[in-house]
Amino acid sequence: MTTYQRIVLAARPQGEVTPEHFRLETVPVPELAAGQLLVRNHYLSLDPYMRGRMSDARSYAAPQPLGETMIGGTVGEVVASRHPSFAEGDFVAAMGGWAELAVSDGTGLRKLDTAAVPLSAYLGAVGMPGMTAWYGLNRILETAPGQTVCVSAASGAVGSAVGQLAKLRGCRAVGIAGGPEKCGYVVDELGFDACVDYRAGNLRADLKAAAPDGIDGIFENVGGEVFDAALARTNPFARVALCGMIAGYDGADIPMRNVRLLLANRITLRGFIVTEHLDCWPAGLAELGALVAAGRLKYRESVAQGLASAPQAFIGLLKGRNFGKQLVKLM
Secondary structure (H helix, E strand, C coil): CCCEEEEEECCCCCCCCCCCHHHEEEEECCCCCCCEEEEEEEEECCCCCCHCCCCCCCCCCCCCCCCCCCCCCCCEEEECCCCCCCCCEEEEEEHHHHHHEEEEECCCCCCCCCCCHHHHHHHCCCHHHHHHHHHHHHHHHCCCCCCEEECCCCCHHHHHHHHHHHHHHCEEEEEEEEEEHHHHHHHHHHCCCEEEEHCCCCHHHHHHCCCCCCCCEEEEEHHHHHHHHHHCCEEEEEEEECCCHHHHHHCCCCCCCCCCCHHCCCCEEECCCCCHHHHHHHHHHHHHHHHHHHCCCCCCCCEECCCHHHHHHHHHHHCCCCEEEEEEEEC
16 A cells, blocks of 8 residues: 545634535555554544534634644554554554544554454543543542433433443433434433433423432533533532533534523532543543443444545534444444
8 A cells, every 4th residue: 555545624614514624635655764653544433522623713622733634533453563562463542533544653552452342442432432421420420329410412422321331330310312213222222211302392391300309410412402401400519521512513602591500509510621631541441341341331333434434424423413433434
């Protein structure tokens, strides 16, 4: 192989993302310098945070540069190495981006054991989404057995893990998802106690029925009306792990009508970025990997085929068309 394909950011979206904001390029395979290795990416992870990086507005991380490979987590196989710690045939997780190949100096790479955990799961339940769920639940919500945890986008990669981990800790798990199929999966397959379909038009009443004793912890991925409805059901001293605000990723305002409850219920709200807490990853990933290997942590994947499908798959992710973790199979 002398060339490979990558997708770069061609323009910054001002509203909704369209395929024209990306560009597919064919570029030469670079020569490796001493201390470098070449990874053939097998899977690319698509995640909501990428929408924020496409903007040049001030945020917790630098914007995605125009004309450069789109940021993204990957798993793949080392196909050439001049690095003493990595050999051909090693499977690794990396930030290889929207590309078929990636050159690395080894920084941030994590070797993967695929004997008990499928390679793709290291981008989901045993990767960043799983760790996001683990950290938010254990370090922010800190719910006790018998308490109620409410999680939005409950059928997604993060939300599905939150609810299952909450159940393993003796909590009542209430999900919010879009459509009867997703809600059925959340309850029947993942084991949540209840799931509210926000598209059914009875969000507040349905959430009251699903959480009759109130809500002690909110794991928030969406914002807007969904977050407001959960706030309305909070108990005194409830905690909120603010993970994502999908409702505003296209630049729309995200009003909060129940903000007064933050004071009235003495709520603790904390936003977090899981990559800022890497000290927790070894313990969290060890637990998540053991649970997946034992079949006690279930997950679902939506897999697009080929790098060229990534833009449309990403747009679908932002619109809630995916079911579970959104991946792109690159080979």
